[in-house]
Amino acid sequence: MSDESDPIEAGLRTEGVRVTRQRLAILHVLREATDHPRAEDILARAKEQDPSVSQATVYRTLSVLEKAGTVLRNEFDGAGARYELAEGGHHDHLIDLDTGAVIEFHSDKIERLQAEIAAELGYEIEWHRLELYGRKSGRRR
Template sequence: MSDSTDLKKAGLKATLPRLKILSILEEPRARHMTAEDVYKALLDMGEEVGLATVYRVLTQFESAGLVIRHNFEGGRSVFEINQGGHHDHVVCVECGEVFEFYDPAIEERQRRVAEALGFHVDSHSLYMYGTCLGMKREGKCSKKGTPGTGVS
């Protein structure tokens, strides 16, 4: 499916800035990007799109359900394409990398806790903060950009 079809299905007009931003977010290595990351990627591509436009488009994408915004500690917001599947995040407080994971045992435990409290969960998110092994051992993230790790 093309980016313009994705935008039209979301009720958004396929403008050039929207198409460019969506294509950046859909890159496999671009799992979790700040608005500033997207802006820098556009500049690297030679695109003249302002930072305010990037923020506006990302907010429109979030409202349309195309992206998910995560607000990590320290006021850092990152955006990722909404692929429909649930996963949780581990954030390295040293290098800032975001690692994804899914653990059925954690999901089941959360379901049981909610059930015991008589609570129906519509959605949830789990963010864990720590230091990745690369930063701890070598002072640099050894996993950054590694395919298949879920690392942004």
């Protein structure tokens, strides 16, 4: 399962993070995930691969990966922390208020507009986070 050429694993080793079998299982779960899983979802999926993965390992590993810049922790309003790999480029999120689904989007128009607004205020944007909360059009409350 260990692959020396994997850039994430290589990056972790560079950061001095010990790449254990449990951490590899957690990384694998994050790679396969398309749904911005919660820590408990990651635990359940990682256990399927390696039953020795514990809740403590998941929390510790997520925190280590977050510090190493490998994992992004999203604190969506009312949805708790949800995780994703940092690779794949910048995107923003739309959160479905009924299902909790997280939909990724990227808009050059919005990116440009934000840069313009910041520039008008005399700033350059270092980073931003944009979250939209909505319901599917026509869905009843």
